[in-house]
Structures are given as C-alpha cells and as structure tokens.
Amino acid sequence: MKIVDLRKSNWESDPDLNRIKNRGQGLEGKYAQSVLEIIENVRKYGDTAVFGYAKKFDRVDLTPENVKVSEIEIEETFKKVEPEAVEAIKLAVERVKRFHEHQKENSYFVTEDGMVLGQKVTPLDSAGIYVPGGKASYPSSVIMNAVPAKVAGVKKVIMVTPAIGSLKVNPYSLVAAKLSGVDEIYRVGGAHGVAAIAFGTASIPKVDKIVGPGNIYVALAKKFLFGQVDIDMVAGPSEILIIADETANPEWVAVDLLSQAEHDELAGSFLVTHDEKTAFETVEKVNELLKKLKRKEIAKKSIENFGTVFLTENVKHSCEVANVIAPEHLEVATKEPFALLDNIKNAGAIFLGHYTCESLGDYLLGPNHVLPTGGSAKFFSPLGVYDFIKRSSILYVSKEGFEKVSSFTALLADIEGLEAHGLAARIRDEKKIKVAQKADN
Amino acid sequence: MKIVDLRKSNWESDPDLNRIKNRGQGLEGKYAQSVLEIIENVRKYGDTAVFGYAKKFDRVDLTPENVKVSEIEIEETFKKVEPEAVEAIKLAVERVKRFHEHQKENSYFVTEDGMVLGQKVTPLDSAGIYVPGGKASYPSSVIMNAVPAKVAGVKKVIMVTPAIGSLKVNPYSLVAAKLSGVDEIYRVGGAHGVAAIAFGTASIPKVDKIVGPGNIYVALAKKFLFGQVDIDMVAGPSEILIIADETANPEWVAVDLLSQAEHDELAGSFLVTHDEKTAFETVEKVNELLKKLKRKEIAKKSIENFGTVFLTENVKHSCEVANVIAPEHLEVATKEPFALLDNIKNAGAIFLGHYTCESLGDYLLGPNHVLPTGGSAKFFSPLGVYDFIKRSSILYVSKEGFEKVSSFTALLADIEGLEAHGLAARIRDEKKIKVAQKADN
Known part of the structure; x- marks a missing residue:
C-alpha cells in the first residue's frame, strides 16, 4: 500500500488524493455507442434482439419458453440448498425488512385560507431488480434490492440476472429472491436485459424502475434509459475508507481493507490515520494476509491499483479527507466514533466502532448495502423504500x-x-x- | 380537437390513446452524439469550449469577466422592475417556501440488540439551477427550482441561464433569483452550460446536482452527466389532462386546456369525460378562444398535434384513462373531486375542484411546478426538498x-x-x- 503524507497545508491538492477523488470520471466514452445501439435494437426488435445478444454475449440459447425461471425450478432449488443457508438468508431478509419498514412515507397535507395542499405517496406499479450473473452472483444483492421494493408496496417486482454459458442461475440467489418476495425471475442480463425490461418484449415485462449493480454495459444502459424508466444510481467499483486512531486493531483494519479489495481489481481500499504506528502495522498485516487469501490475485491487484494510506494531522483532519473522497463504505475505528458523526458529511454508509466491520452490514444488520460509489456519496443515498414510491402534489382551492x-x-x-x-x-x-x-x- | 370514444371493451389498445401514452419515447437518438461531443470538449477544455459554444449557438461573447452576473447588475434590475411585480414574486417565494418547509426530513435511528442503526440526512453542498433563456425565460421557474434547494439547506445554489444574442438576462428572473436566495448567477446555457457546472471550469463552479427544465440538448446533457452529478428528471413538453363531469364549466375547462397549449407546439391538452355535452361544448369554446389568443399560432398547432377529448363510460373510467396517460398536470373538475383521489395513481400534480385552475399552482399556491412529463409521473415525483438532501446509513454494533x-x-x-x-x-x-x-x- 502506498503511504501518502497529507500533513501539509496544501493537502487538498495532493495528486494521490485527487486521483482517488476523481476516480468516478470518464469510464464510459468508448462504450456509449454500442450500448445505444443495443438499446435501439431491443426497442425495435424486442425478443429477437434480446435473444440474439444473449447468444452472442452470454453464449446461451434463450427462447420465450425458457427465459422465465419456472416455479418448479425454484422449488427444486430449495430442496438442494443446505437448510442452514436458507435459515441465514431468512434472517437477513427479516432484519433488512425490519430496518426498511422505518423508511415508509405517508401522504400529507396542510390547510390554509380555504385551501388543501399536500402530497400523495403511491408505490410504483412495478420494479426490475438487476442481479449480476457469473462469479459475482450474490444472494445478498437480491435481498438488498428486492426487500425495499416490497416494503414500499410495489406489486410486481421482477428480477433479471444473466444465465451465462448455461441456463443455470445461482441457487442461493433463487432462494433469496423467493424469500424476499420477488414475483418473477428472467435469466437475461447485460445492456440487452436492461433494455428488455425498460421497453418490455413479447416474453419479458416492462417495469417502471430498474435498480441494482452491474458492469459498465449495464450501468450505461441504465443511464441512457433514465427517463424512459427511473433508475437508482450509476454504480461503479466498490470501496472502503477506514478512519483509525491508536485504539484500532491493525489486524482487524487490515482484514476489513482486504474484504473490499477481494471484490474487484478496481475496488478501492483506503486507510486514513494520524497515528503512524497504526499506519505501518496495518500495511504489514495487509501484506501478510494477502499471501493467504484464496482471492489473493484479485485483492493484490486492487491494493496495487488503489490501496492507499493517508497520514493526517489528527482525527478531524481524517474526517475532512473522508469527505473529499466521499467513500461508499466508511469505517470509523476510533475511541469515540459517535463524536465524529457531525464531522462526516459524505459517505454511503458509516460503520462506527471497532466491532462494526463492513461485512456485517453487507449481509444482515438491516441498512441497505446498495450504496453510492466513485464519490457520488456527495449526492446519492443508499437504496431505500423512498426509491420505490413517487409523490403527486395535491391542490384544492x-x-x-x-x-x-x-x-x-x-x-x-x-x-x-x-x-x-x-x-x-x-x-x-x-x-x-x-x-x-x-x-x- | 379530436374526439375519441373509449366506451368499448378494448379501450386500452385504442391507437390514439397509445400514441399519447407513448409520447415520451424516442426523441433523443439523433442528438446523442453531438451532446456527448460537447460534454467531452467541456471536460477537456473548460472555459475555452464553453465560450466557443456560447459564441456558436447563442451568438454571445462570453469572457471570464462577464460570464457571472454582477451584484450591481442585480441591484440595477430591482430599480427598473415594477414594485407590484416585485411584490407578486415575493408572495410566490413566501408561499412556495412555506409549503416546502413541510418536506424537510430528519436523521433517525433505531436501537436493538446493542446496536444503533439509522440514517443521517445531510443537505447537498451545492446545486445548479438551469433556467431556460430567450422567450421561455420564466421567473416562476427560478422560484420553483431555487426555493426547495435553499429550504433543504444547500449552501451554494447557483443559477445558469443562457444569454442569447446579447448579455441581457430576463430582469424578472434576476429578481426571482435574488428573492429565492440564489447565490451566484452565470449567463450560460445549453448542453455546454450543463457540462460546465457538472465539471467546473476556471470561471464557472462545479455543483453536486443539476435541476431545471431545458430543450432536448439540455435534457440529454443532464442524462449523460447523471452519475458525474445528480440530476432531477428528464423533462419534456408540458401537458394537462382534465377529468370533467356535467358540473364542469366548459368555458373554464377550455381556458385551462389552452393555458397548456400556449406553452409549446408539442404541449399536450387532454379532456377526459363521460358527459357528451361537456365534451362538445368544451371543443366549441376551445375553437372560439383559439381565435382570440395572442399566442394562437402556438396554441393552435399544439391542439392539432395532441389536443384530444376521450369519451368514457363514467368518472372511474376517466380516472383509469388518466392513470394510463400519467399526465404532468391533472385537473379534476367534477362534483366530488376528493372522492376520486384514491382512484388516481399517476399524475405529477392533482388540481381538485372547479376553482383550482392549473395556473394558480404554476405560480404561487405552494407545491412545486417542476413536475414529471411524458408519462414519467408513473415513477418520478415533483421537485422537492427531498431532491436536495442525501442520506448516509449509520451502523454501530x-x-x-x-x-x-x-x-x-x-x-x-x-x-x-x-x-x-x-x-x-x-x-x-x-x-x-x-x-x-x-x-x-
């Protein structure tokens, strides 16, 4: 990990800090034209285009008969999956549901001068959950996307996830979908899968909003279809920033940095500390652990690409650095984490204290793990029930x-x-x- | 106005209804490439690109010295504008502010099992208000975009509006900006103006979110920059749908239809009624009034393009038709409008009763007039305070x-x-x- 000293007056213009600050920019240019073309073909040719792209990109033969996952397939899957996995997924669904219940919003009105003015809150009719396929197929993604939609009252929640190379869909994702209340599942993905549910085809229904993470093609398709449907946010590689002081355990901090690095070669792992000892000991622990991890190839590349330790003046300076970077996940591994909450402005999720490791939140504490990346925590929020409702103004005079x-x-x-x-x-x-x-x- | 009879079992597949239902689709294709190019040039070349495009598209010579509207210019404008206009704008600002205060959101948390879980609400640091220039420069737009941002607590609200042909900006818009609390004003617009505040240039600041309506170039620029910044929604031509019964005054209904039609040749004016007498009398009144209006050329083209009367079975059927069309503005000109509120799902703003004409809401009742168009009321909401805050999840274990x-x-x-x-x-x-x-x- 690179160590960058920010204990200087012009720390905000440090080139390493600015490279990380601008990490979200300029990825899309070269893919735009091909995604626009895919969208246009799906709009015009429906199933024919969707199935053609599935053959070309995902090497799978889809038909109107097999594109939808059948109830029988889901039942069979439940028989195959270990009971303790089903129990753990159930617990996660329950906890995530309980937390999101607090995000429900009411219609409201005020009266004055013989007028009634207000807003009516209505759930969306339908929503589409995008779940990545292949190696990155995660049941927790299904839960975090589907549960808020169901809590909001969306009647028809459909899930799309690409079957790659064969018709098989990740069994844990199917279990999570069923337990989260997903109504229909289609084994299609990519930009063509996103376009399919934005317009609807003969065999795939249209939805009002599309949420969930995906690769650059998926992200661009969502962006270009914004307006035709609503979308959640434009998701990039995952990232963590840890603010630590001398009370932090360097081994715990190192593991948490690596739990981000193991996701993706472009994932970001940042440590911000005013304590040199914590800085150096954490780097040592990261290097030790890197040798042992199963996903060490990915984690190593990720640490080489973005892994950075920033040295600061004090813990408040550390918060300022965090605000500039605006990380998706922010861990505050300090003696009095709640004392810093007022100083933290930009972060998708804030994990307070030494025991609150990010992976607890990824799976089952309750708050959503779909979070703004690439610095967009400056203006985006975690996915929530508020993403699946819309408001209509009410005016009576x-x-x-x-x-x-x-x-x-x-x-x-x-x-x-x-x-x-x-x-x-x-x-x-x-x-x-x-x-x-x-x-x- | 074309009269379309929906009193048939397969009314949902009626071609006129479907043409209107799909009115939001497929406008952007041919402009995409040039807007992407403008964005890329502004990102790379900053002011040079922005001022070059202003010269080319708006025929105006911008420099780092004159691009920002000075305090002196604003003061001078206040001296020139009629006092009663300033009073009316002040009243609108006050009323809009009072209504939007009710949309403020609090941070919240729940506790369980030794955990603290919640969400912290933070206003965005900065926001950019796009205000169209030329003939369509409306002070009410300034108020409706700026006030919610200021109520949310955004520290830096900047306004961009194109100076076209000369450096002059609409004086009423300047007054409205000042009274709404806008902090800085730049006389630049178009896709290049949007890109300028998305990236920041040497003389124009970067913002976190861009809101406000504009032409197809502005709308596409916002869409393509979504992710780099947040945006509000993709706005299209304005539209009204009026549900009327035999208690409606045909002349009032006709005027309200025309107050939409006078905006834009592509604006939509729809009457939905089960009462044939109301239908025919309204059409007559529309034709009479069309001859007298100052903006009759625009209004006439708009009525020819989209003006439609839908005949329905009864008032509930009328609500179903409204839900399919999902209009920006919905007037309910019936005997018991509140009785229908439960049946109405998709509309940007719902104006209840014979006295609640849309223009009251456009200016000063309080609710926002920036509303979803083109059928996007199925998933978008009116602009509000909630558009200028973001949430961070809080987790402590x-x-x-x-x-x-x-x-x-x-x-x-x-x-x-x-x-x-x-x-x-x-x-x-x-x-x-x-x-x-x-x-x-």
Whole structure:
C-alpha cells in the first residue's frame, strides 16, 4: 500500500488524493455507442434482439419458453440448498425488512385560507431488480434490492440476472429472491436485459424502475434509459475508507481493507490515520494476509491499483479527507466514533466502532448495502423504500381561497406573457380582476 | 380537437390513446452524439469550449469577466422592475417556501440488540439551477427550482441561464433569483452550460446536482452527466389532462386546456369525460378562444398535434384513462373531486375542484411546478426538498450485538465465496465461530 503524507497545508491538492477523488470520471466514452445501439435494437426488435445478444454475449440459447425461471425450478432449488443457508438468508431478509419498514412515507397535507395542499405517496406499479450473473452472483444483492421494493408496496417486482454459458442461475440467489418476495425471475442480463425490461418484449415485462449493480454495459444502459424508466444510481467499483486512531486493531483494519479489495481489481481500499504506528502495522498485516487469501490475485491487484494510506494531522483532519473522497463504505475505528458523526458529511454508509466491520452490514444488520460509489456519496443515498414510491402534489382551492390568490396569479401570468394562464384566473373571478400591465424592461 | 370514444371493451389498445401514452419515447437518438461531443470538449477544455459554444449557438461573447452576473447588475434590475411585480414574486417565494418547509426530513435511528442503526440526512453542498433563456425565460421557474434547494439547506445554489444574442438576462428572473436566495448567477446555457457546472471550469463552479427544465440538448446533457452529478428528471413538453363531469364549466375547462397549449407546439391538452355535452361544448369554446389568443399560432398547432377529448363510460373510467396517460398536470373538475383521489395513481400534480385552475399552482399556491412529463409521473415525483438532501446509513454494533450476528455473517460470506468478508467476522470473535461449510450446488 502506498503511504501518502497529507500533513501539509496544501493537502487538498495532493495528486494521490485527487486521483482517488476523481476516480468516478470518464469510464464510459468508448462504450456509449454500442450500448445505444443495443438499446435501439431491443426497442425495435424486442425478443429477437434480446435473444440474439444473449447468444452472442452470454453464449446461451434463450427462447420465450425458457427465459422465465419456472416455479418448479425454484422449488427444486430449495430442496438442494443446505437448510442452514436458507435459515441465514431468512434472517437477513427479516432484519433488512425490519430496518426498511422505518423508511415508509405517508401522504400529507396542510390547510390554509380555504385551501388543501399536500402530497400523495403511491408505490410504483412495478420494479426490475438487476442481479449480476457469473462469479459475482450474490444472494445478498437480491435481498438488498428486492426487500425495499416490497416494503414500499410495489406489486410486481421482477428480477433479471444473466444465465451465462448455461441456463443455470445461482441457487442461493433463487432462494433469496423467493424469500424476499420477488414475483418473477428472467435469466437475461447485460445492456440487452436492461433494455428488455425498460421497453418490455413479447416474453419479458416492462417495469417502471430498474435498480441494482452491474458492469459498465449495464450501468450505461441504465443511464441512457433514465427517463424512459427511473433508475437508482450509476454504480461503479466498490470501496472502503477506514478512519483509525491508536485504539484500532491493525489486524482487524487490515482484514476489513482486504474484504473490499477481494471484490474487484478496481475496488478501492483506503486507510486514513494520524497515528503512524497504526499506519505501518496495518500495511504489514495487509501484506501478510494477502499471501493467504484464496482471492489473493484479485485483492493484490486492487491494493496495487488503489490501496492507499493517508497520514493526517489528527482525527478531524481524517474526517475532512473522508469527505473529499466521499467513500461508499466508511469505517470509523476510533475511541469515540459517535463524536465524529457531525464531522462526516459524505459517505454511503458509516460503520462506527471497532466491532462494526463492513461485512456485517453487507449481509444482515438491516441498512441497505446498495450504496453510492466513485464519490457520488456527495449526492446519492443508499437504496431505500423512498426509491420505490413517487409523490403527486395535491391542490384544492375553495372559492374563498381562490379570491386570495387570483389577482397575483394574473399579474405573474402577464409578466411571463402567458395570456391563457391569466385568463384562467380572470374568467373564474366574479369581480373581474384588474392588474397593472407590465412595463417593458 | 379530436374526439375519441373509449366506451368499448378494448379501450386500452385504442391507437390514439397509445400514441399519447407513448409520447415520451424516442426523441433523443439523433442528438446523442453531438451532446456527448460537447460534454467531452467541456471536460477537456473548460472555459475555452464553453465560450466557443456560447459564441456558436447563442451568438454571445462570453469572457471570464462577464460570464457571472454582477451584484450591481442585480441591484440595477430591482430599480427598473415594477414594485407590484416585485411584490407578486415575493408572495410566490413566501408561499412556495412555506409549503416546502413541510418536506424537510430528519436523521433517525433505531436501537436493538446493542446496536444503533439509522440514517443521517445531510443537505447537498451545492446545486445548479438551469433556467431556460430567450422567450421561455420564466421567473416562476427560478422560484420553483431555487426555493426547495435553499429550504433543504444547500449552501451554494447557483443559477445558469443562457444569454442569447446579447448579455441581457430576463430582469424578472434576476429578481426571482435574488428573492429565492440564489447565490451566484452565470449567463450560460445549453448542453455546454450543463457540462460546465457538472465539471467546473476556471470561471464557472462545479455543483453536486443539476435541476431545471431545458430543450432536448439540455435534457440529454443532464442524462449523460447523471452519475458525474445528480440530476432531477428528464423533462419534456408540458401537458394537462382534465377529468370533467356535467358540473364542469366548459368555458373554464377550455381556458385551462389552452393555458397548456400556449406553452409549446408539442404541449399536450387532454379532456377526459363521460358527459357528451361537456365534451362538445368544451371543443366549441376551445375553437372560439383559439381565435382570440395572442399566442394562437402556438396554441393552435399544439391542439392539432395532441389536443384530444376521450369519451368514457363514467368518472372511474376517466380516472383509469388518466392513470394510463400519467399526465404532468391533472385537473379534476367534477362534483366530488376528493372522492376520486384514491382512484388516481399517476399524475405529477392533482388540481381538485372547479376553482383550482392549473395556473394558480404554476405560480404561487405552494407545491412545486417542476413536475414529471411524458408519462414519467408513473415513477418520478415533483421537485422537492427531498431532491436536495442525501442520506448516509449509520451502523454501530457493540460487542454484545456483534455476537448475535457474527456467525450468520460468516456463513453468508462463505456462501458468496468472499473469504475476507467472513474473516472480518471470525477474527473479532473470541469464541472462534464455527460454521458449516457450504456444499457445492
């Protein structure tokens, strides 16, 4: 791991810090055109295009008959999976569901001047959960995407996940889907799978919103289809930043950094500390552990690409560095983690204290593990129930209320040169509104 | 206006209804490549690219010195604008602010098993308000975009609006910006203006989120920059749908339809009624009024393009038609409008009763007038305070809490083949967790 000293006045312009700060930029350019073409073909040719791309990219023969996972297939899977795995998945579903219940929102209104003004909250009709296939097929992803949709009250939650090389879908993902309340599963993925559920085809239904992580093709397809459907966020490689002081256990910190690094060669693992001893001991532990891990090839490349230790003046300076990087996961491994909460502005999820390792949150503490990456924690939120509802404004004005605001409305309409807007107020007004005509400016 | 009879069993497949239902699709294809190129050039060349495009598209000479609207220019404008216009804008700002205060959200947490789990709510650091220039420069747009950002607590709200042909910016928009609390104003627009505030240039600051309506170039730039920054929604032409019964006043209904049609040749004006008399009388009134309006050329083209009356079986059928179309604005001009609220699922804003004409809401009732168009009310919400905050999950686990969940975490990590994830739980566990190893499925 590279050690970068930020104990200097111009620390914010440090090149290593800025390389990490801008990690989310400029990945998409070269893929844009081919993704736009895939989308256009799926829009025009439906199933024919989707099945063609599945053959080409995923080496699998899909048909209208086999693209949907059958109830029998799901039942068979439950018989094959170990009971203790089913129990653990059940516990995760329960805990995630319990936490997300607190995110439900109510319709509301206020009254004034004979008016009723408010917002009506309605769940989306349908949502599509994208679950990556192949090696990166994770049942926890299914739970974290599907449960908030179901808690929000979405009637039809469908899951798409690519079958690659064969028709088989990860059995634990199927179990997680069933236990999370997913209504239908389709074994299709990639940009073509995303386009399929954005437009609907003869054998795959259209949804109102698409959520869930995927590779660059999936991320771009979601972005380009934003507007046609809603999407959650644009997800990039996973990342962790750990703020540590002298009370942190360097071995625990090292393991947590590696639990991010083992995901992906582009994953980011950052340690920020004002304690040199913690810094050096953690680096040593990372190097030791790297030799033993099963996924050491991936983890090693990830640490070489992005693994960085930042040395700071003090723990508040460490928080400032964290805010600049805006990490997906932030662990605060310090003596008094809650004392720093006010200083932390930008992070997808904040894990406080020495026992709160990120992997607990990845699986079953309750809060969502779908989190903003690449610095987008500056403006994006964790996936939640709020992602699966929409609001409609409610406006009611009595005759009395109308009379209080109609003349101002007519004046503002005059200013904007929208005659019929003003006429709508004037025509309802028995007193025939008189308003000053605007002078030309 | 075309009259379409939906009093048939297969009304949902009616071609006129479906043309309107799919009105939001497929506009962008031919503009994508040029917008991607503009974005790439602004990213690489900053001010040089932005000022070059302003010269080319807006025929205006921008420099680092004149791109920002000065405080003096704003003060001068206040002296020129009529006092009653300033008063009306002030009233609108106050009312919109008062309504949006109710949308503020609190951080929250729950406790269980020695754990603290919750979400921290933080306002975005900065936001950029896009305000269209030229003829479509509306002070109400400024208010509706800026006020929710300021209520959310965003410290730096900047406005961009294109100066076209000369350096002049609409004076009412400047007044509205100042009174709404906008911090800085830049006279730049188009796809290049959007890219400028997404990346930041030497003379224009970067923001975290970009909101506000614009033409197809602006809409596409926002879409392609989604992820680099957050955006609100992809806005299209404005539209109104009016559900009316025999208690509606045909002349009032006609004016309200035209107050949408006068916006834009592509605006949509739809009447849905089970009362034939109301239908025919409204069409007559529309034709009469069309002859008199100042903006009759635009309104007439708009009515020819999209103006439609749908005849239905009854008022509930009318609500179903509205849900299929999912209009931006929905007026319910019936005897008992609140009785239908439960039947209405998809609409940006719902105006209840005969006196609640859309233009009241456009200007100053309080709810936001930035609303989802093109059918996207199925999944998008009105702009609100919730668009200018973000959430961070909070997780704290005591040693006791850790012991309740650590073994399940290790098991789930084993299932997903993520060794270090499991190790993070195992290494903290004094009892050394034993979990069944998964069988291969």
